[in-house]
Amino acid sequence: MRGFAAPVLTVLVFLASASASARADEAAVRVNLDRPSELPFSPEQLLAAVDARVPLARTPDAPAIDVRIGPAAESDRVRVASQTAAIDVPVAGKDALEAARLVALAVVDLTRAPPPDAATAVVVAAPSKAPANDNHASAARLASDQSAGHLSAALYPGFSVGLGGGSLNFEPTADLAWRLGAGRGPWAVGLSVGFARVSAPWKDTSFTLSTLPLRLGPRFRWRWVEVGAGGAARLYDTAGLDGGNGAMLGGYATIGAAGRLADHWQWTAIAGGDAYREKIIFRAAGQSVLTAGPLVFWVGLGARWTGGTS
Numbered sequence: 001m002r003g004f005a006a007p008v009l010t011v012l013v014f015l016a017s018a019s020a021s022a023r024a025d026e027a028a029v030r031v032n033l034d035r036p037s038e039l040p041f042s043p044e045q046l047l048a049a050v051d052a053r054v055p056l057a058r059t060p061d062a063p064a065i066d067v068r069i070g071p072a073a074e075s076d077r078v079r080v081a082s083q084t085a086a087i088d089v090p091v092a093g094k095d096a097l098e099a100a101r102l103v104a105l106a107v108v109d110l111t112r113a114p115p116p117d118a119a120t121a122v123v124v125a126a127p128s129k130a131p132a133n134d135n136h137a138s139a140a141r142l143a144s145d146q147s148a149g150h151l152s153a154a155l156y157p158g159f160s161v162g163l164g165g166g167s168l169n170f171e172p173t174a175d176l177a178w179r180l181g182a183g184r185g186p187w188a189v190g191l192s193v194g195f196a197r198v199s200a201p202w203k204d205t206s207f208t209l210s211t212l213p214l215r216l217g218p219r220f221r222w223r224w225v226e227v228g229a230g231g232a233a234r235l236y237d238t239a240g241l242d243g244g245n246g247a248m249l250g251g252y253a254t255i256g257a258a259g260r261l262a263d264h265w266q267w268t269a270i271a272g273g274d275a276y277r278e279k280i281i282f283r284a285a286g287q288s289v290l291t292a293g294p295l296v297f298w299v300g301l302g303a304r305w306t307g308g309t310s
C-alpha cells in the first residue's frame with residue numbers, strides 16, 4: 001500500500017498545484033452592485049458564488065475586470081454587465097443561493113476572455129487600507145457604500161374618501177423616505193404630506209374645509225411590496241362659516257408596490273387608511289353642514305425617484 005500511496009499523493013499534489021496555478025493566471029474580477037436591495041440575494045451569497053468560480057480582486061488597486069450586477073428592466077431578471085457585454089439572467093422562482101449561482105455563471109461567461117487592457121481597467125470600489133483575504137471583507141466593502149442610507153422622493157395624484165361624507169376628493173401627496181442601510185435593508189422611515197379640500201353648500205354661501213394630512217412612520221419592503229404604519233395628523237382650516245381651524249390626530253397604515261421605469265425612477269402605487277381619534281361635525285344654526293373622519297381612505301399612483309447607485 002505504501003508503494004501505491006506515494007504515486008497517488010504525488011498526482012493529487014500536482015493536480016492541486018495545477019488548479020491553483022490556473023486560477024492564479026485568471027484575470028481577477030471586481031463586482032459592483034447596483035441597487036442591491038432589489039436583488040434576490042445578499043452580497044455575501046453572491047461573492048461566495050462568484051469566488052468559487054473566478055478569483056475576486058482583493059484590493060481596490062488590484063488589476064481587475066469590472067462587472068456590474070443589478071436589477072434588469074424585467075423584474076424577474078438580474079443584469080450582469082462587463083465593459084463589453086451584458087447578460088440578463090432569469091431568476092424567477094429561484095431561491096437566493098440558486099439565483100446567486102446562476103448570476104455567478106454569467107460572470108464567468110462575461111469574463112472568460114478578458115479585454116487586452118484588463119490590467120489597467122478602471123476600478124470602482126470602496127477604498128480599503130488593508131488587503132481583504134476572504135469574502136466577508138469583500139462583502140463589507142460592497143455594503144459600505146450603501147450603509148449611509150438612500151433618499152427617495154415620490155409624487156402621486158391621489159383620491160380620498162371620508163371627508164365630507166362619502167364624496168370622493170382629490171388628494172395629491174408628496175412623499176419622502178430614507179431607506180436605512182440602503183444596501184440590503186428592508187426598513188425605511190417615511191414622511192408624506194398631502195392636500196385635500198372639500199366644500200358643502202349652506203344657504204347662499206359655501207362652507208370649505210381645507211386639510212393638510214401629515215404621516216410619519218416606519219416602512220418595511222419585501223421585493224416590490226411595501227407596508228407602513230405610524231402617526232397621522234390632518235391639519236385643517238375652514239372658510240365660508242366660522243368653523244375655525246385645528247388638527248385631527250390618529251394613525252395610519254399603508255400598503256404599496258413599486259416597479260422600475262428607468263435608472264433612479266420607479267412607478268409607485270399605494271393605498272392606505274387614516275384612523276383619527278374622533279369624528280368632527282361642522283354645524284351652522286344647529287344643523288350639520290359637513291363631517292370629517294374618523295376614517296379616511298386614500299389611494300395614489302405616481303412616480304418615485306430613488307437616490308444612490310443606479
